[in-house]
Structure formats: structure tokens, C-alpha cells
Amino acid sequence: MCGITGVYAFNMVGRVSMINVSNSTMTLAQRGPDFQGSYHDNIVALGHRRLSIIDTSACGHQPMSDHSERYMIIFNGEIFNYKELREQLVSKGVTFNSETDTEVLLQLYITEGKSCLEKLNGFFAFAIYDKEEQSLFLARDRMGIKPLYYLEDENRVLFASEMKAILAYGIDKTLDYEALYTYLQLNYIPAPKTIFRDVKKLLPGHSLYIRNGKVTTECYYQIPYKKNSHTSLSYDDQKKKLAQLLEGSVQKRLVADVPLGSFLSGGIDSSVIATLASRHKPDLHTFSIGYSDEKFFDETHYARLVAKKIGTEHTVFSLTNYDLYRHVHDILNYIDEPFADSSAIAVYILSKETRKHATVALSGDGADEVFSGYNKHAAFLKMINAGSAATTVGALTPLWSILPKSRGNALTNKFRQLHRFGKGMKLSAKERYWQWAGYAAENEAIKLFTNDALSALNRQKYQSFKDQLLQYIPEGGDINDILYTDVRLVLPDDMLTKVDRMSMANSLEIRVPFLDHEIVEFAFSLPADSKINSQLRKRIVQDTFRDLLPTELYNRPKKGFEVPLLKWLRQEMKSTIKDDLLADHFIQQQGIFDVKTVQKLKRKLFSANPGDVHARIWGLLVFQWWWKRHCA
Template sequence: MCGITGVYAFNMVGRISMINVNNATMALDRRGPDFQDIYNDNIVALGHRRLSIIDTTASGHQPMTDESGRYVIVFNGEIFNYKSLKQGLMAKGINFSSSSDTEVLLYLYITEGKDCLQKLNGFFAFAIYDKEEQSVFIARDRMGIKPLYYMNDENRVLFASEMKSILTYGIEKNIDYTALYTYLQLNYIPAPKTIFKDVKKLLPGHSLLIKNGKVVTECFYKVPFDKNKYTSLSYGDQKDKLFQLMEQSVQRRLVADVPIGSFLSGGIDSSVIATLAHRHKPDLHTFSIGYKDEKFFDETEYARLVAKKIGSEHTVFSLTNNDLYKHVNDILDYIDEPFADSSAIAVYILSKETRKHSVVALSGDGADELFSGYNKHSAFLKMIKGGIAAQAVGTLTPVWSLLPKSRSNPLTNKFRQLHRFGKGMKLTSKERYWQWAGFASEPDINRLLSPNTLSSINRQNYLNFKHNILQKIPEKEDINDILYTDINLVLPDDMLTKVDRMSMANSLEVRVPFLDHEVVEFAFSLPVSSKINGHIRKRIVQDSFRDILPQELYNRPKKGFEVPLLKWFRREMKSMINDDLLRDDFIEEQGIFNVAETRKLKRKLFSSNPGDVHARIWGLIVFQWWWKRHCT
């Protein structure tokens, strides 16, 4: 796991950017604290920060050049099947000077060109420079686990693992107000957009070729999904197949020359990963995070049950609201593009503590999006099936709107969910997905933004962007349509972004076995009935591993990896909200938001009926902090 950056100069003006390559590489120091180096031949400059995982010796350092000197690579990620690929290359007469997966990737590309991408099992963002052709080939892994930002103009192409590295090149910071409009709804910015007009994210499963003054992107992978063609395996055989694929995936991800641990939240997904990992790594260390002050959010008792059953060395980090507050400045400083999934706070602290014991951690991320694990999936199923109960909830929407709604206790959280469901019943399938994916509606954002900001938004650009995201949801959706959209939106742009940024802020590599492409493809060969019904979510995941997990994990409400924001905002964060980031005179001077609407949000936050407003407040806090840091 590492950080990469680079410049391709088309002319002398572009070459001026190369003076910033060292600073751009230094900006990625947390992604790679172990080593830094730069390659520069006045056409292409490549920078690399290394977090040593496989072959920790100097022979694994990057930028790495092949034996002939023609090709140079910078690589962020891991190729888990590199040993078998290496054997195939050695059979062709290729000699290796290191034990690293980087060198295997380099020679695989030299041998097979872009077709090498189809053979890789892993997660990656890499760039390979061909000096003879004067071309650079860049690629991002199938699921978007590793990030890649880029921008190009008539003078140069810049690329990097993080926005903060791109910014060191002195680019124009022109805010994309269409991206901001979307961010304020979702609390993150979907690819390929970023907060700046001129910077893009390379989409998952895409490559980019720079050659002859042109920049061409190409899709090399999409998850195969045909809703009219599902596996013919019986449900029993499906369970056996999933168990086999997951065990193989976990085993692949135990390859490392440094200590490996596993996150263990107490939920089914991380418990599956930790249990399978322990079968192949008896000295596995597991890590959990809990909340001393908020038992409603705490699942550590279930994590302890799993750790006890498998016999792992287990560490629990039990936090107070003050512990969360102590880390907020560091987290906000590290966020270099507005991103406001509040559970990033917990991931940051978990990663920080885990890094004291391990360099690599396994995670259960991805299972919810593949196998239908979220509350919204149950809501969609109820909506699709209809019936008296669903109709009753919709009919009572005016009642739900009057009741107190909050995530802070079970009853008010239920009122919140019923209200969202009732409002969703009135929408089209696409609009229902969009509404349930976010925290604010378009009318909400229209009221929040100032008239000048609204006039800066290209309405057609926004509608086209939204249409592209939702294009796979038909008029009459089923759950697999929803899951397919989740893995192309929520998974890469929210969940994986959160884990990548917060783990890398602490120089910790996180591996996600559920997102092995063989597991993903199997998941989309399954009918909806194998994933969810009226009684159970992630049915096949729960059933496949029932015999090896503690029974107490079953038949209990799902808890997301949430942070108890409400009390935190009303106490420790109150001054930051009222007297700094959202104070009236600052809002007026800034000119982006409508001060009357921000006042209204603050009043709701401190009322007895906050609903989901804390998520919107967090989105504003993140943006305001980012704006003060990067745009003033």
C-alpha cells in the first residue's frame, strides 16, 4: 500500500509542473511512511511513497524500472495472486530481482499490455511509463478500492492518489457547484466528479492512456449482471460455494511480510472475515471499537463473543464522546475533498489504534452492498411487494412527520425510518433510490444555497450526472437493481473512500475479502431470494457461516458503524458550530449558503425532533472546514 503521483508534460509549460513533484510526493507521506523516491526524465515525472508490506527490502522500492530500463512503474495496492503470475512469467524466461508484487505487475504489463488487468486479483492504482513510446498507462482496480485523481489540459496531465497531492501542483481551484449540489444531498461526491471542475476521479475498472498528446479512458471491467440469468445451483450448493469463495479470498489476503490483524465490529460480516482468517492464521489479532457513553451504538459484547469463540487475541478501544472530539481536528485536516460520512471518525480512531499492533487489517466492507444488508434494502423489498402494511405506513406519513425523529434511541429511530419510507412511496423508483441514498432532497438544497450559488449550477449537467448514476434502475426495480447501483455509487464513493482515507491517514492497509471479484461475480449470479426476504437480510451470508459463528449474533437488530453525533454536537462541538463554522456573519461573508436556512438547521439540531439533521450539519462542518483550509 502506497501513494503515487506523476506529471506527463506535453510541452515546456507542462514541464514547469515537475518542480512540484517532490512536494506532491511528500503530501502522500501518511500513505507511505517507509520510503520516498522520484523518477524524472523531463517528459514524465513519477513520485512514490512506500508502505512496505510485501518484500520490505530495498529491492521493492519504487519507482521501479525493468531490466532493460524502458519501463518505469509506480504502484499503490496489492496483487494477491502475484506468486502464481510470477511462476507463469518465469516459465517464459523472465528473471526477477525482487520478491515484490510490483515487479510481477510490471513484467506482466510488459508481456501482455492492458490485457494484464484481466489477470489481476487485488486492489490497485498504478502508472507505467513506456519511455520508447513516450506513453503512460494508468489503471484503477475493478471495485474502486484504491483511488486515483487526475487532471489534464493542453500542457500536462497530473495524477495522484489524493487530492492534496494534486493541489501541490498549483492548479486553479474552481469549485464545481454541481458537485457541491450533489455532495449536500449525499454527503460525498460521486466519481468521476470532484469538488474542483478540472480534477476528475478515474472510475473503478477503468484505465487511462496518455500517448501522442491525447488522453483516452477505457472501461476494462464491469460487474457482470443479467437479471434474467441466475445460477442453477440449489440454495444449499450456493451456500457451499460462497463459503469456499470467501475462504479462498481471505486466505489470499493473508499474504504479507508484516503483522496482520482483523477489524471485528460484532456484526456478521467482520465476524465471518475474522473467523475464516483465524483458521489460517492462529495468531490473528482482532480489534473493536465501542462507546462508553452510548450503549445504543456499542456492539463490543458481540465482538468479544466472536473473539472468544475463535481464540483470537482481542483488543477493544472503548471511547467517550470526548475521545471523538479530540480527534476531530486531525480528521478534518486530512480530508482534502468534502466527504462527510460521519462513521469515518470511528474508522480513523480504529485505524489509529490498530496501527500500533498491525500494518495490515482485514475488513468486512462490501457485504451489505453485495448481499442486501441495509435497512433501505428491506424498505425497497416492502415497497416492491406492497401489501396492506406498506400502504398503511404510506397513509400515515402525516403522522410520522409530527412524531419526534432521531437516531439516538430505538423508538425515535423507528419513527424516522417510517417517515422516510412513507415519503419514498410517493416517488418513482429512481427518485426513491436517490432520496434514500442521501440526507436531503433537492428542494432542501435549493433552500440551503444562496441565489448566487444556485445560479452557478448547470442544471442540465446535474440532471445528466444523476441520470448516469441511476440509469440501471428500471421503472419496476428489484433488489438486485438496487444492489448493482449501490456497488457503483455507495460502495466506491462512500464506503471504500471512507476506509481508504481514514486507514491511510494512519498508514494502515485495509483489505476487503468480500470484494474479491470472484465473490462479487458470484453474488450477482444469485437471485434476490438468496439475499433477502421478509424475515432476514444477507440471508446467504448468515446461513453459510451459521455453524462457525456464535448464535448470539443472529436475530438481533443490525447496527451500522455509526458515531453518536447528536450529543457530541450539542455539547463538545456546540461552540465550533455556533461560533465558528456556521456562525451567521461567516455564512453571509462566504456567500455560498443562505443564512436563514443554516439558522433553521441549527435550531433543529438543538430541538427535541432533530431527525437526520446531524448528518446535514456534519456535511456542512466538513465543507466549511475544507473551504477555510483550501479556498481562503
């Protein structure tokens, strides 16, 4: 895993940006602590930070050129089928200087051009410069596991693995208020938008090509999903195929020349991955995180059961609320674009502790979005089936609205879920998805803006952006429509962003076997009832691997990788909320948010009925910290 950055200059003004490549590259040091390299000519400047995983020798340093020195590559990611691709290239007479997947990717591009992307199995963001044509080719992996930011204007194209590396070029920092409005609802910013008006994220499965002053973007991959067109395999044969595909995916992701382990949360997904990995790596080391003073969130008991069953060396990192508070400054300082999924705190600490033992870790991420594992999926199924129970819940919405709601214990969390479900029943399919995907409704988020901020918000552009994100959710659709949107929206812009940023902050590479594109394509060939029914979520995953896992993992509530945020905000972060980042005087001086609306949110946070307000407060805190650091 690495960090990349670069400039393509259209003119002399653009070339001035090249003096910042070294500083931009240095901002990515945590992504690649092992080596820093650079290249520049009159057209292009490239910077690279290396985290050595495969062929850790100097032969793998980047930027890397071919034998003729016509082509130059910088690469972030892993190509898991690089050995097979290498053999094919050798059979055509290609020779290699290293054992790296980077050189295989470079030679594949030289041989096949842009179509090389169709042969890659892995996750990546890379740039390849052709000196003779003076062209630059950028690409991002199919699922969006690796990030790629870019800025295009009349003078240059800038690109980088993280926003902080783009900021190092001294860009304009005008906020994108449509992006901010979206963030205030979802707690993250979906691609292609970023918090800055001029910076974009390259979409998953897309490439960008620059030649002769022209910039073109292309979609080279979309999940081949056809509504109501499903596999003819029986359910038993579906399970056999999933077992075969997932074991193959795990096995491919065990290749490394550095220590490799596996996350083990105690849930089904990570337990399956660790179990399959242990078959091929007898010395597998597994890692989990627990909360010593928050038993409601702690699942380490189940992780230990799995570790004992599969015989791994297992390490548990037990945290207190104070541990979360102790790391928060480092986490917020690393976040270079507002991102407020609070479980990032736990991922950061898990990655930090795991890095002491391994450089690569496998993870169960992606299974929930692909195979239907979330509460909202079960709620959508109830809506689709429209049974009497769902109707009753909807009718009782006035009751749920007055009952105490919070994530702090099982009962109040159930009231919270019932209230969200009841409200969602009254909405269209698209609006229902949007509400259940976020923490604040549009009318709630809009109240946070001052008049000046409202005047900067283009509601027509916002609506167009939202329509684009929700375009695959029809009225009367099924769960697969919801999952397809999750994989295009929630997965890359929330879940994978969280894992990438928090792992890279600790120089740890995370590999996600469930997101091998062959598995994702297989998943979208399945009928909805193979994934979820009224009794079971992720049905095919649970059924396929049931005999391999301890029985205690089944028939228990899904908790997710959450943190006890409510108590933490009310105690350790109380002074930060009241006296600093959300203090009236600071809000007033800043001029973005309405003081009275923020006051109401603060009162609700410290009330007996906080609901989901802690997530909204956390979103505001993250933005405020970011704004002070980058914009004030």
C-alpha cells in the first residue's frame, strides 16, 4: 500500500505547481513510510510513498520505469493475480527487473493499453506517464477500495491519494455547499464531490486520460446487475459456488513478503474470513477490539470462540472510553476532509495496535452491503412485504416519537429503530432510502445553515446530485436495488473510506476478500431471498459457512463495529462541545451554522432522550475541527 501524487501541466503556470510535489508527497508519509521517490520533466511531476509489501527490495521503489524509460508508473494498491499476468507477459517475451506487481501492471499497460484494466484483480489507484506521447493515464479500482482525488483547471491537473496532498499545492479552498449539505445528513461526502468546489473524487471503476491538453474520464466497469435476471443455480449450488469463490479470494490475498494477520470482530463476516485464511496460513494471527466498560458493545467473547476453534494466535485490545478520547486528536488531525463515521475511531485503534504485529490484515468489510446485513435491509424487506406488523409499527409512530431513544441499551435502541421505521413508511422508496442512510432529514440539516450559507447553497445542483446517487432505486423494487445503491454509495464513500484512512494513518494495509469483483458479480446474480428473508440476513453467507463457525455466533443481534459515542460526548468531550468547537461565540464568528439550531442539538445531547443526536453532534465536531485546521 502506498500514496501517490502528481501534476500534469498544460502551460508555464501549471508547471509552477511542480515545486510542491515534494511537499505533497511528504504529506502521504503514513501511507508509505518505507521510501519516498519522485520524477519530473517539463510536462509531468510524480511523487510516491512506499509501504513495502511484495518484493521489499529497492527494485520495487517508485516511480518505476520500463527498460526503455519511455513509461513511468506510480501505484497504490495490490494486484492479486499479478503472478498469472506476469507468466502471460513472459510468454510474449517481456522481461522483468523485479518481483513486484507494480512492474507487472506497467508492462501490462505497455502491452495492452487502457484495456489492461479488464484483466486486473485487485484494488488500486495508479498513474502511468507515457513520455513519448506526453499522456497520463489514471485509474481507480472497480469497487473504490483505494481513493483518488483530482483537480482540473486551465493550467494543470493535480491528483493524489488524499486531500491533504492536494492541499499541499496551494489550491483555492472555496467550500462546496451542496457537498456540505449532504454531509450534514449522511456524515460523509459521496463521490464525485468533495468538501471543496474545485476538487473531485475519481469514481470507482473509472479512468482519467490526459493528452494534448484534453482530459477525458471513462467508466471501464459497472457491476453487471440486471433486474429480475438471476442465476439458475439451486440454493445448494449457490452455497457451493460462494464457498469456492470466497476461499479463492482469501487465498489470493494471503500473498505478502511481510507479516500478515486477520481482523476478528466476533461477527460472521470476519469470522468466515479468518477461518478460511487459517486453512492456508497455519500461523495466522488474529486481532479484535473490545470495550471493557461498555459490555453492550463488546463482542470479544465471540471472537475468542472463533480463534479457539480455528487455532489462531489471538490478541484482544481492550479499550475504555478514555482510550477513545486519548486517540481522538490524532484521528481528527489525520482526517483531511469531513468524515464522521464514528466507528472510524475503533478502526484507527485496531489498526494502530495490529500494526505492531503485522503489516497486512484481512477484513470482513463489504459483506453487509453485498449480501444484505444491515438493519435497514430488514426494514426495507418489511416495507416490500407490507405485512400487518409493519403497518402496526407505522401506525404507532406517534408513540415511538415520545419514548426515550438512544443506542445506549437494547430497549432504547429498539425504540429508536421503530421510530425511524415508522417515519420511513410514509416516504417514497428513494426518500426512504435517503432517510435511513443518514442521521438528519433535509429539513433538519437545512436549519443548521445561516442565511449566508443558504445563499451559497444551490438547491437545484444539490437535487441533481441526490437524484444521481438514488437513480437505481425504483418504486416497487426489491432488496437487490437497495444493495446496488449501497455498493455504489455507502460502500466506497463511507465504509471503504473509513478503512482506508484509518489503516493508512497507521501504515497498515487492509485486504477485503468479500469485495473481489467475481464475488460481487456473483452476489448480484442471486435472487434477493438468497440473501435475506424474514428470519435471516446475509442468509447465504451464514448458511454456507454455518458448519465452520461456533454455534454461539448465530441467532444473536447484530451490533456492528460501533463505539460508545454518546457517553463519551457527554463526558470526556463535554468541554470541547460547550466551550470550543460548538461554543456560541465560535459558531457566530464562523458564520456557517445557525447558533440557535446548534444550541438545540446540544440540549438534546445532554437530555434524557438523545435519539441519534450524538451522530449529528459528532458530524459537527468533525467538521469544526477540520475547518479550524484547514480553512480558518
